[in-house]
Amino acid sequence: MSAVRGKLTAQAPLAPLVWFKSGGAARWLYEPADADDLAQFLADLDPAIPVLALGLGSNLIIRDGGWPGVVIRLGKPFATVERLDATTLRCGAGASGILVSSTARDAGIAGLEFLRSIPGTVGGFVRMNGGAYGRETADILVECDIVLRSGERRTLDRAALGYTYRHSELPDGAVVVGATFRGEPGDPAAIQAEMDRIAAAREASQPLRSKTGGSTFKNPDGHKAWALVDAAGCRGLTIGGAQVSEKHTNFLINTGTATSADIEALGEEVRARVKAQSGVELEWEIQRVGVAK
DSSP: OOOOSSEEEEEEEOGGGSTTOOOOEEEEEEEOSSHHHHHHHHHHSOTTSOEEEESSSOSEEEOTTOEEEEEEEOOGGGOOEEEEETTEEEEETTOBHHHHHHHHHHTTEESOGGGGGOOSBHHHHHHHTOEETTEEGGGTEEEEEEEOTTSOEEEEEGGGGTOBTTBOOOOTTOEEEEEEEEOEEOOHHHHHHHHHHHHHHHHHHSOTTSEEOSOOBOOOTTOOHHHHHHHTTOTTOEETTEEEOSSOTTOEEEOSSOOHHHHHHHHHHHHHHHHHHHSOOOOBOSEEESOOO
C-alpha cells in the first residue's frame, strides 16, 4: 500500500457501512482525502487487487466472507454540491440524493426532485442510472468525472455512459468522483411540494425503517417486480433472518439475525418462484459482491 493522505484501515468491518447490516470485512478500507489522493492510490495499487466503490451502502449485499481487496469509501470531502449557473449543479460523488435535491430546490432548479427518494449517493446514481417516480439519472446528467483503475482521471459525457435501465457502461474498476446535473428553472415552493409528495409516497409504500437494501429486482419490461413477487406467493417469505417485506414485496429485510447468505438465498428463492409462476426471470437490481463464507 502506498502512502496516502486519506484514511486506510486493514480488515475493516463492512456490515456497519451497508443498509442490510450484514456481511464480512474488507481486506482494506480506503477513504481518500480528495480525487488526487484517490488517483495516486489507484496508480500505485497492484492491478491484481480488486477495488469496490462504496457509497451509502444501500443497493448492496456484501457476502459473509467479505471483500478480498480494497473498498473505497468517498466521505465528506466528496459530499459537496455547488451551483454553476441558473440550472446546473456540480456534485461530489459522495453527496446524497437529499443534499442534491435540497440544494437544487434552494437554487430554484426543478427536475431533480426524484433524487430525494433514492437512498444513495451521486456516485451510485451515475453508475446505476438511478431513478424513481418516472425520472432517472440519464435525464439530468451532463457529464461525470471518474478515476480509472489505473489512476487516470477522465471526464465522460452522458452519451459515453451508454445508459439503459439501471445500467451504465462505466469501465470496470472506475470510481465516480463527481457529476454535473442540469435541471430547469422552477419555483422553490413548487419544488418542495413535489419533494414532499415523493417523500410521502415512499413512506406509505416502502419499509423505510427496516434493515433493507432498497429495490431488490429490476422491473421487467411490461411488469412491476413487486406484483410478480406477490403473485408468486412470496410476501412475508423467510429464510433464516431474511424476509420478503410485507409492506413492499420488492424489498428484502434483515429482521435482525440475517446473514448475507440468508438474504441472497431468499432473493434466489423468490426468483425461482416467480419464474415458475409467471415465466418471467427477475434480474437483481441489488449488487452482490465479495466472497461467500
